[in-house]
Amino acid sequence: MTRPVFADPKTAFVFKRLFGSEEHKDLILALLNGLLELDEPHRIVSVELLAPEQRPSVTELKYSIVDVKCRDARGVTYVVEMQVLNVEGFEKRVVYNVAKAYVGQLGRGQLYPELNDVIGITICDFELWPSGEGLAVPMLSRWRMQEQHGGTKGLGQIQLVFLELPKYDASRPPGTVVERWAYFFREAENLTMVPEVLAEPPYVDALEAARTAGFTEEEWDAYLRAGMALQDERGALSLARKEGQGEGLRQGIEAVCQVLGIELTAARRREIAALDAPGLSALLARIQTRKAWED
Template identity: 40%
Template structure:
């Protein structure tokens, strides 16, 4: 047997976001949120179900799973394999957008229901949190009381999950093990007893994919590998350029301004290199003019947007109204 890797967003959405696999998504949500008894999910509506023609139109972009249960609670489930500088901002933005889009202008606020944003990362996101699953919500800072629970965030950081197959304790452990390791397994482990998890393994079988699906899956994997390689090359070249420029300027002037200018040149070289890798070797003249005239703040802002933007215009847009990322305490 051979399984597709659930960490690749195309595979993740195929497994968790298809109409014929709602039991998989429900099983995952109930395990993560500890829903039992009358709190279990009776019905789930996929707001944007997995369809190959639509995925092809999206090309390589963010493929999250959005759904709503019988109580009106909305869920956004996303797999992220590589870290970006504006990652937490985007998570909060998408959750807030899902919340406000529940009602039209003029409708009553009581119609708004809770939004739960679930993000699975293949990298460590919170250095101060040592457990792999964390829950984040707004709390009053003195008493710790939580009165604002309309938007709640769950994060699963895969690198922090270190249990072996024999150490799995519950269905949630089985889900995390599946997401992290299915792509390297050759059979469904006997230790996996949860029916929804076993169904997820069946859905992940390469043998059950169409040729078109496998081609799209393969392209998504190649795109991730290329992006990771481009980032590393650009980082190396940018650092080298920054060091050379900083040393030359510092020796010549003997001032801190030289070192700062060197750092800026290195960051600019890194930004230009990644833009060329993502949008084409020849950047338009208007982009080059903006880069040549850029200050440190602009370079940082463009770098934040670069990995999520689908066009150069989106990278260099002057519209940036989002708030800074809040500090995050220990999840639970």
């Protein structure tokens, strides 16, 4: 198999290679400062990488979730996560993950004032808040508690940041730091050379770390396995959704038949069982207009 010039940074193997290793610690610093939009006096200058033991156990999502945890000199913990697949309850799992990182700081005998802030940064390869549904959530959104009457912001011990990659405006070159990171995550695997918009640190450093020519055979095999596992997971979720949709349609057909007084004979049940979701939808429409199974 011919290697692409750059590996996909959204895969677990490459994401951790770039942002979860001591060798490339400058990249996680640059990513944090960029997505948190920190100015020079408030920039994070050093972090300590932490073990990802606080990730909740979700066996059916082993390959679409990958996170990197780190802590800065002030004690603030950052949970940086790449999420490739949109799944039910995703927002709740993100909140759970960040909240667990917050409460996990407090050991036996420690006091509440010793708790430090936790900021969750999630990069989504899907629209979490679709723009076509009357919502006005930008590509990079930041969330914290707010008093509902006066709008005063407070209780910032837990903060959430989301970067929704599909909201990137590909009709023009990236201009801001956030846009360049979004462009990097979206397009790196399709590039054959370093584009001008990514030709300076930290983006060029991230591309060089993702250059497949620098992968050993073992690393290349690990990258391929990670990609195949993700495709398998994507296929499994798609199949589960289709099967769930099909089961719902079968139940709908039975309910409509009961209301209309249509007998579900053994032959008719066999016909229903043999249909896929589009066929079931068509059959349900015919039954509702009394055009199916006419004697």
